[in-house]
Amino acid sequence: AAKNTDTSDAGSGTAAKDAKSFTLVTPDPVGQNEFLKLAIEGVKTAAKAHSGTQKVYQSSDTASQQQNVQAAVDAAPDVIVLVGFEFADLVAQQAEAHPKQQFLMIDACTAKTFKNVSCAVFREHEGVYLAGAEAGLLSKSGKVGAVDVLDTPQFRRYSDPFAAGAKEVAPKTSASTRFVGGQSPFDDSARAKEQANSLLAKGTDQIMAAAAAGNYGVFEAAKAKGAFAYGVDVNQCPSAPGTVVDNVIKKTDVAVAEGIEQVLNGKAGQTVSYGLKEGGISLTGLEDGVDSSQCVIADHKDVLKKVEALRDRIVAGELTVDDPAAK
Amino acid sequence: MFFDSDFLMSALRALTPILLAALGGAVCERAGVFNIGLEGMMLMGCFTAVATSWFTGSPWLGVLAAALAAAAYSLILAVGAVTLRGDAVVLGIAMNLLAVGLTSFLLRTVFGVQGTFGDPSLAGLPLVGGFSPLAYLAWASVGVAALMLSRHVWGLRLRGVGEAPDAAATLGVSPTRYKYAAVLVSGVLCGLAGAQLALGNVTLFSENMTAGRGWIAVVAVMLGRALPIGVLLAALLFGLAEAAGFRLQGLGLPQQATDAAPYVVTLGALFLSTAQRRRRDSRTSRPTGVTS
Amino acid sequence: MARITGALRSPVTFSILAGLVIGALFLVGTGADPFAAYGAVVTGALGADGIGATLTTGTSVLGMALALAIPLRAGLINLGGDGQMVLGGIAAAVTGLYVPLPAPLAVVLALAAGIAAGAAYAAVAALCENRFGVPLLVSSLLLSYPATAFASYLARYPLKEPGSSLPQTRRLPEGVALPVFGSSTVTLGLLLVVLAAVVYWFVDRRTVAGYEIRMTGLNSRFAAYAGVERKGLTLRLMATSGGIAGLVGAIGVLSFPYRFLDGALTAPGYTWTGLTAALLAAAAPLGTVLAAFFFAVLQVGGLAMERTTEVPRELTQVLQAIVIVFLAARLRFPRRRGGAAEKPAAQEPVPQGESV
Amino acid sequence: MTRPPSNAAATAEAGATAPASAVAVELRGITKRFPGTLANDRVDLTVRRGEIHALMGENGAGKSTLMSVLYGMERPDAGSIHVDGREVSFASPSAAMAAGLGMVHQNFKLFDSLTVTENVVYRAEPRRFGLVDRAAARRRVRELAEEYGVSVDPDARVGALPVGLRQRVEILKLLHRGARTLILDEPTAVLTPAEADALFAVLTTLTGQDRTVILVTHKLREVLEGSDNVTVLRDGRVVARLRTADTSADAIAAAMTGRAVDLDRVHPAGTPGEAVLDVEGLSTTGVHGVGLTVRAGEIVGVAGVAGNGQSELVEALAGLRPVTAGRIGLKGTDITHASATERRARGLAYVPEDRHAVGTAPAATIAENLAMGHHRASLSSRRGLLPPAAVRAHAQRLVERFGIKAATPDVPASALSGGNLQKLLIGRELTHEAPLLLVEQPTRGVDIGAIQAIHDELIAYRDAGHAVLLVSAELSEIRGLADRVLVMYEGRVTASYGKAEADEATLGLAMAGGTTSPAVPASTTAPAPLNATAPERD
Numbered sequence A: 001a002a003k004n005t006d007t008s009d010a011g012s013g014t015a016a017k018d019a020k021s022f023t024l025v026t027p028d029p030v031g032q033n034e035f036l037k038l039a040i041e042g043v044k045t046a047a048k049a050h051s052g053t054q055k056v057y058q059s060s061d062t063a064s065q066q067q068n069v070q071a072a073v074d075a076a077p078d079v080i081v082l083v084g085f086e087f088a089d090l091v092a093q094q095a096e097a098h099p100k101q102q103f104l105m106i107d108a109c110t111a112k113t114f115k116n117v118s119c120a121v122f123r124e125h126e127g128v129y130l131a132g133a134e135a136g137l138l139s140k141s142g143k144v145g146a147v148d149v150l151d152t153p154q155f156r157r158y159s160d161p162f163a164a165g166a167k168e169v170a171p172k173t174s175a176s177t178r179f180v181g182g183q184s185p186f187d188d189s190a191r192a193k194e195q196a197n198s199l200l201a202k203g204t205d206q207i208m209a210a211a212a213a214g215n216y217g218v219f220e221a222a223k224a225k226g227a228f229a230y231g232v233d234v235n236q237c238p239s240a241p242g243t244v245v246d247n248v249i250k251k252t253d254v255a256v257a258e259g260i261e262q263v264l265n266g267k268a269g270q271t272v273s274y275g276l277k278e279g280g281i282s283l284t285g286l287e288d289g290v291d292s293s294q295c296v297i298a299d300h301k302d303v304l305k306k307v308e309a310l311r312d313r314i315v316a317g318e319l320t321v322d323d324p325a326a327k
Numbered sequence B: 001m002f003f004d005s006d007f008l009m010s011a012l013r014a015l016t017p018i019l020l021a022a023l024g025g026a027v028c029e030r031a032g033v034f035n036i037g038l039e040g041m042m043l044m045g046c047f048t049a050v051a052t053s054w055f056t057g058s059p060w061l062g063v064l065a066a067a068l069a070a071a072a073y074s075l076i077l078a079v080g081a082v083t084l085r086g087d088a089v090v091l092g093i094a095m096n097l098l099a100v101g102l103t104s105f106l107l108r109t110v111f112g113v114q115g116t117f118g119d120p121s122l123a124g125l126p127l128v129g130g131f132s133p134l135a136y137l138a139w140a141s142v143g144v145a146a147l148m149l150s151r152h153v154w155g156l157r158l159r160g161v162g163e164a165p166d167a168a169a170t171l172g173v174s175p176t177r178y179k180y181a182a183v184l185v186s187g188v189l190c191g192l193a194g195a196q197l198a199l200g201n202v203t204l205f206s207e208n209m210t211a212g213r214g215w216i217a218v219v220a221v222m223l224g225r226a227l228p229i230g231v232l233l234a235a236l237l238f239g240l241a242e243a244a245g246f247r248l249q250g251l252g253l254p255q256q257a258t259d260a261a262p263y264v265v266t267l268g269a270l271f272l273s274t275a276q277r278r279r280r281d282s283r284t285s286r287p288t289g290v291t292s
Numbered sequence C: 001m002a003r004i005t006g007a008l009r010s011p012v013t014f015s016i017l018a019g020l021v022i023g024a025l026f027l028v029g030t031g032a033d034p035f036a037a038y039g040a041v042v043t044g045a046l047g048a049d050g051i052g053a054t055l056t057t058g059t060s061v062l063g064m065a066l067a068l069a070i071p072l073r074a075g076l077i078n079l080g081g082d083g084q085m086v087l088g089g090i091a092a093a094v095t096g097l098y099v100p101l102p103a104p105l106a107v108v109l110a111l112a113a114g115i116a117a118g119a120a121y122a123a124v125a126a127l128c129e130n131r132f133g134v135p136l137l138v139s140s141l142l143l144s145y146p147a148t149a150f151a152s153y154l155a156r157y158p159l160k161e162p163g164s165s166l167p168q169t170r171r172l173p174e175g176v177a178l179p180v181f182g183s184s185t186v187t188l189g190l191l192l193v194v195l196a197a198v199v200y201w202f203v204d205r206r207t208v209a210g211y212e213i214r215m216t217g218l219n220s221r222f223a224a225y226a227g228v229e230r231k232g233l234t235l236r237l238m239a240t241s242g243g244i245a246g247l248v249g250a251i252g253v254l255s256f257p258y259r260f261l262d263g264a265l266t267a268p269g270y271t272w273t274g275l276t277a278a279l280l281a282a283a284a285p286l287g288t289v290l291a292a293f294f295f296a297v298l299q300v301g302g303l304a305m306e307r308t309t310e311v312p313r314e315l316t317q318v319l320q321a322i323v324i325v326f327l328a329a330r331l332r333f334p335r336r337r338g339g340a341a342e343k344p345a346a347q348e349p350v351p352q353g354e355s356v
Numbered sequence D: 001m002t003r004p005p006s007n008a009a010a011t012a013e014a015g016a017t018a019p020a021s022a023v024a025v026e027l028r029g030i031t032k033r034f035p036g037t038l039a040n041d042r043v044d045l046t047v048r049r050g051e052i053h054a055l056m057g058e059n060g061a062g063k064s065t066l067m068s069v070l071y072g073m074e075r076p077d078a079g080s081i082h083v084d085g086r087e088v089s090f091a092s093p094s095a096a097m098a099a100g101l102g103m104v105h106q107n108f109k110l111f112d113s114l115t116v117t118e119n120v121v122y123r124a125e126p127r128r129f130g131l132v133d134r135a136a137a138r139r140r141v142r143e144l145a146e147e148y149g150v151s152v153d154p155d156a157r158v159g160a161l162p163v164g165l166r167q168r169v170e171i172l173k174l175l176h177r178g179a180r181t182l183i184l185d186e187p188t189a190v191l192t193p194a195e196a197d198a199l200f201a202v203l204t205t206l207t208g209q210d211r212t213v214i215l216v217t218h219k220l221r222e223v224l225e226g227s228d229n230v231t232v233l234r235d236g237r238v239v240a241r242l243r244t245a246d247t248s249a250d251a252i253a254a255a256m257t258g259r260a261v262d263l264d265r266v267h268p269a270g271t272p273g274e275a276v277l278d279v280e281g282l283s284t285t286g287v288h289g290v291g292l293t294v295r296a297g298e299i300v301g302v303a304g305v306a307g308n309g310q311s312e313l314v315e316a317l318a319g320l321r322p323v324t325a326g327r328i329g330l331k332g333t334d335i336t337h338a339s340a341t342e343r344r345a346r347g348l349a350y351v352p353e354d355r356h357a358v359g360t361a362p363a364a365t366i367a368e369n370l371a372m373g374h375h376r377a378s379l380s381s382r383r384g385l386l387p388p389a390a391v392r393a394h395a396q397r398l399v400e401r402f403g404i405k406a407a408t409p410d411v412p413a414s415a416l417s418g419g420n421l422q423k424l425l426i427g428r429e430l431t432h433e434a435p436l437l438l439v440e441q442p443t444r445g446v447d448i449g450a451i452q453a454i455h456d457e458l459i460a461y462r463d464a465g466h467a468v469l470l471v472s473a474e475l476s477e478i479r480g481l482a483d484r485v486l487v488m489y490e491g492r493v494t495a496s497y498g499k500a501e502a503d504e505a506t507l508g509l510a511m512a513g514g515t516t517s518p519a520v521p522a523s524t525t526a527p528a529p530l531n532a533t534a535p536e537r538d
């Protein structure tokens, strides 16, 4: 059923034998979404490595996700990369219908295993837990909080472990969470800012920002009150130097590039989980170049020491962080 | 604890863009033009403000450009509804759709991004006492609009035009001209509302970032009976409901309940106010010509 | 023959052409090739690879267009389609998940539950106007938000699929789904919606009720004079409208991925697209079907155009809105001719230079 | 520039330039043609300063058109206008106002939600720093009101005022603008006698100050009592110029109503049978305790000047207006609170006055318009179906039977001329064969041929044994058709005449509230008022 149409400028038949083509489908518009930007980086890296081509199809809702996946399947590239748990049902359906097509899912996996579906998932909660520990150590008020986009299990991964991490190092810490919500939760930074403000008003001085585009709003609010915030996915410290303490880094680019590599090497159908141990999840503060990161944590080496110790315990398996999404 | 100063600030911030847009809507309503295109005009303001501020580095030019762009955009309504006598409701709905499409399209073509454009070096409006100068302007506009509408010659004539255009015309006041002016004023105010939202409340543009605020402004116009003070109270009600919603999340209410709160409160207020109006109307029934 | 030239001269043709021309100007302005872009829209939506998606999208767009056209035929605007659709969807999901009946019966019951939920909720908006005097436009719009929030809450808490990262219900039991045509994504829902369109056409053209609705839309005082009772009509039309919106929601849930996922029904904006289609066709049955198909083509083709030509899909949204802007003046036209009592523009004397 | 000359200045100016008998306004050979109508045909009109000049004529005689021409709202096709001896050409009402004219329109041009003061000073506001100087405005209104004996609260909302006071606001508005010649179009049509008397007192004060009043009216009494001179228009032409002191009600009425003879054709009387409609003590907005009976085989005419409750009465009978008191019986059934649909089902048909806004949907096709009312009965098959073929066939039948000139029944009704639209409406309602037909102004704006056809249809309908209630402002029509005539004045039935008694002078007098005889003339055919006979209630 998969026909090659004019869109397949890098069709396997016409180009050199080892030239590969990859298509990445996003669940949302890429915009300022650092997570998606990194995924695109990953697919570009893979394309370069195989002197192949890559395409990115941006979706904005379930209907366009469905159409984009269908279009990708119709074009039959070597690997279709799907970023986000929204694709689980779709991939299951398509993988069954097109057993020769290779799929790589990032951030989620199908419930059933398929030979042609490989997955890369992240244990963000481990990183968030460490960020929470930093917050617990740095908080003066003993109050920490998080601003999530929506009250969904995936976003709970950015709030619950943050509280747990803070309580681990400072048991008296109290934590609360706000959800942006509203009519366009991923984009409404005005609401995100207000939600952060309502935390700040309670005396919260450390805020985990998992508000997508609303993160800028959270940073603005924290900055105005002299409080601190934690970014996600990439180093967000430069967007509010002096306010952003640290970031829960999610190396999506690495996961995408490695995943493609594995599939091409014939090791499809596996799920790789990236956490602290694998280096897929980290904190900016725990990486090289902390000092030039513009992150507040660079000035708190003592805190970093304790956090490193915590990380080592997690990596060693001595400490398990609860995953809210697994409930 | 619940109603502290931060709560009030939060409510005031939520209310500011709505208030500016609703004042525009009220002026239109007074001139007899039903304007439900506030959301679209506001969104045009958001985009223009951010684009101009980004390319010129001056948020003030952004504000100015937003006002001008939204005013230009409002001409669709003026020409369509006043000159061509098209249906204002349909035009308004179409303008809202057009603005979403147009700003997203421009976001892609001008900034090459989709979804959101924001940058740390994008200059936002400075804060004075916790609020942007536009916020003060918004509150001042309530007074100015109230004064203009009730006391100024223009306001009197505008009210007359909205009430009975042919009566105004026989006295030499051009209804068309006043209606155009009212629509343009609403455009300017919605442009400012957009600038406040995109450069004041936050500093970025994202697709459809008005997120229904224009519709709430339309409801505020109805609830406030198109009186500036009434509109202020209605917008305040909404702002308080939203701020309370944020707080209630803290008390453990689910996000969905707090999302719905402002709309439920607004609908309830509409019930009460129309019920009250009806009761009053039935008491003072209009005298008829033939009395005995 | 006269019909054909009439159709060519109609404002609809004019508006669509004007929209296309303005769209082309946009494209040229951004350095794109309008012919390539429009070509991509057409092949993307109507080509062998696209027609399935077009019909799938068309199912929802046509459904919502019908839902909004039916009250619009009598001059009523229902802005609460989102809420009614989502309630229909969640009702269908609950029924499909918990009704201990054989699958085919469960499907029928789920559809019925969706229709009932949407209809009941839309009727509330009608009551707000009839009883409390809150204009339908506003009551339907405001009621939409709590409905979506409520459905979202259900999907997030009581009905949530355990262990999922998404706010979604469990997948419906095996077999509790609308039959699919071949290997496509097109479901029996398309037939249901088309059937609804046929019924609408029949009612509109051939029944007493349809006649009264049309006359109300053309001149409500005339209808009242002849005894058409407005409040009852508002209630019935809104319930029908909400019922169809609920049906669209139910169809959405009973199609792939066979569950209620928070936001999935509303995010594609079927309500607005449907309203636009209904407005474009002035709510006439056949016209609404054509307009809905036209917009489904634009929506699916727009995405395909973006994949193949880099031209943003928002262009098609712009096109859609421009067409309606051009049409808005016409929409009022028949009503204006009717209102001989409310003296038209010609009556307004031109005042002389006014000193301010 | 728009500042009004102060009252004192205006008076001084008028006093200085106008000798006692100077001509204030003169119209010479005014011709105004509308598509299909010659509204004014070489009209000459001379109005002297300081007089009250009455302009009389039947509906459609061209009075309003003439005044619109004078006031710059319409451009004449021929003729000239002279104000204070100078030839003028007004491009707009503002220009006319600047020349010292002022007009009170038949339907007031007021802003209901604004105060009296705001209405008076609108577009001629005293101001301070651009703001309306409310104190000065209020003072000005008080001064004007005092000067002309018009008592009205400057801060009252105009919408809350009774009509008489609203009219004063209109007058104050003109005085504030320095109007020296006031045109009043049917100012007393909607006033109570007391209010009318008060108005004339004000007008007299005005003329005492050398202002001029042109009064457009139908009412003989006030013309005789209040005016100095009378000009009578008929069919757009001046048919009489009279000095009030030298004339009589009969002479004016004769001049007004002297219509083409065939229109005055009196149809033979009907043979009344059982009562079909009986109404007792009916009250609604603008209608007070009306009782009447219409029997099968008779046409009861309701005469009256517009605005005396006829429309409201008919709307209440048709079920379009809630009844506040009283009872309506249709063929013995109480339908007081029945819906419009039920009434139709029980045998009521209705030709409303406003055929564009109420009687038809101009955008719908002729066939669709003809189906209305029949759509639930004869045209629909059992299951609520309305077969298009039946609708079309029905339309075809009616188009032929009533001679409606249309290309096909599928064109919009808006394509029809006024007369044909009226034929459509009357044909549709007659076809119901309903025992009771309510008809309002059946021939307004209809050409002579059509008038006769409509009249013949109504008579035939009556002779087929149906009851007809006819409301018309045309005396000739009422006289020609009605077996009995009721006159409505101020929302009440004030007189009732048999066919023989109802001559134009009598009716004209009664319509103008001029019945001097206290008792309702009891004719042999007219039943005693129903509330007196007190039939059993349910």
Ligand SMILES: Nc1ncnc2c1ncn2[C@@H]1O[C@H](COP(=O)(O)OP(=O)(O)OP(=O)(O)O)[C@@H](O)[C@H]1O
Binding pocket: D034, D035, D037, D038, D039, D057, D058, D059, D060, D061, D062, D063, D064, D065, D066, D445
């Ligand atoms: N704008 C118009 N277009 C066409 N015909 C018109 C217009 N205005 C008035 N007419 C016609 O001109 C004639 C004179 O109308 P006019 O309003 O002057 O009568 P009138 O004497 O004031 O009647 P009434 O006593 O009912 O007010 C009527 O036949 C009317 O139908």
Ligand SMILES: Nc1ncnc2c1ncn2[C@@H]1O[C@H](COP(=O)(O)OP(=O)(O)OP(=O)(O)O)[C@@H](O)[C@H]1O
Binding pocket: D353, D354, D417, D418, D419, D444, D445
């Ligand atoms: N503004 C107008 N433009 C064009 N034709 C008009 C206008 N006003 C009136 N006419 C025409 O003039 C004729 C008489 O008008 P007029 O308004 O006096 O009568 P009508 O509408 O039939 O009844 P009514 O006396 O109740 O107003 C009709 O044929 C009408 O179509």
Ligand SMILES: [Mg+2]
Binding pocket: D059, D060
């Ligand atoms: Mg007339």
Ligand SMILES: [Mg+2]
Binding pocket: D063, D064, D065, D106, D185
């Ligand atoms: Mg007149």
